[in-house]
Amino acid sequence: MKSNKSNSLRTVFAHVLLIILSFMCLFFFYILFVNATRSHADLQKGFSALPGNYFFTNLKNVTNDGTFPMVRGIVNSLIVSGCSAAICTYFSSLTAYGLYAYDFKLKKAAFTFIMAILVMPTQVTAMGFLRLITNMGMYDSLLPLIIPSIASPAVFYFMYSYLQSSLPLSLVEAARIDGSKEFHTFNQIILPIMKPAIAVQAIFSFVGSWNNYFVPALVIQSKNKMTVPILIATLRGADYMNFDMGKIYMMILVAIVPIILVYLLLSKYIIAGVTLGGVKG
């Protein structure tokens, strides 16, 4: 009886804490949304919990602003993130399949090597990277933000674990007997099997690339090639107190809304994907 009572007390406490935490997570975004719908003059008067009716005016101001080309930035970000996600998942699957399905001398060494660099921060090579792409003539272009994602150790590890759990090697043998060439086998048989893993990792690498700030900030110089995070940073660096505050809130909103929408649509798969490929239990 006593334990029942203490359990129900704990349940109440758990719910209260959960509600407080959820409130903290959502509160800031709610203010952001409300303030993005109000005019500058309205915002100066003080805080209000109810949305205003300046949403579309602010949105129009953001899209028409030449000094902060937000639309251009979103297009650039979409290009970079989309391409990165595509080549990162494709080549990681290819590498994982290569190491899983074939036997060769350096197999063990290659696997150990990738595991060793699994969590190596990219920042430590940033200086050499910057010099390298300058020498290659890729400074101030979107390519250096896309191509290096071919080598993504973490995505590789995820794909490798997935193959281990879901690809019987006899299937590869069967394809060979039917006369399928190796690349054909990979593209036509293995990739469709890996679809669920690819979908999860594509989302994560898309988000990672969309939010990436450090490398793009070093590489990109010209305004029409800037991605969204750099635009946000320039906004912070500008003499922002003279700006239309409604517009600033709208710019932040525009920067994070695409990811929130994707997340709300796919949250089930994303949350399930967080733990997969983490560590063996």
Added chain:
Amino acid sequence: MKQKRKKIDYSKWGYIFILPFFASFFIFSFVPLVDTIRYSFFEYYRSGIKEIGPNFIGMENYISLLKSDMLKYAGNTLILWIIGFIPQIVIALLLASWFVDSRLKIRGQQFFKVVIYLPNLIMASAFAMLFFTLFSTNGPVNAILMSMGITEKEIDFMGSVFGTRSLVGLMNFLMWFGNSTIMLMAAIMGISPDIFEASEIDGCNSKQRFFRITLPLIRPILAYTLINSIIGGLQMFDVPQILTNGQGNPDRTSMTLIMFLNSHLKSKNYGMAGALSVYLFIVSGILCFMVYRITNDDDSDGSKKAAKKNKKAGRR
């Protein structure tokens, strides 16, 4: 007729399939790394439009870095990380053990999971910009606090060391506690329910169960989360950079190591940036090795080793 069955050797395909990964890694990570290490021994910077160097100067960059504020920035990074990490891991452990506890009957689990994981996906720079506007002296947070009568005057959050550091910590906490919760939840769900059942029959209360059963059994994943978080903390950049506009204000107390590296790179101070990168490389190399041990070792938490040792001691 002699029939010779030749087995086709597929091993070359293995090399072909892993070639793009290694080529890309070699060009975009390995070559830059070697270049970075090489220039760390050179005097190589730009003053105005004049480029000075590269002249070989040995370890001088490393020594002058040690004499500069680097250690202070390392301390800042550590403090900022701890402020975010401690509440993050405590809350994550608490929530994870609640979510899997069937006796608690938490309602709307899926909803809460979706909400607490949300900030993890938000663009850190936009999140920091949002906090900057919300917590500025004439921002909405001050307006709310004043209208509720909590303060009389506006609080200058970003004017004080405590305020700035707390804001960075709060953002890091909000961005990462959902992720840790979900990781730890998976770990706890991996524990065999028999153990919990047996403990319940033996009259184990929820506190004992948490400290005596759950915590020891999820130690490997806890260690993994910890080291991953340290590596993430070492790379802390977006949030303090945007919040303080790269200045690390007030008085560079929120300047992190990567912000320091970024400012060297921006001013084309390649020699110093190289030496700083090498320091970071060594630290992250050690951390990488620890992650490698955890993910690839069956005896990751050292429990078997400890058992062996005990046995040995017992025999003696």
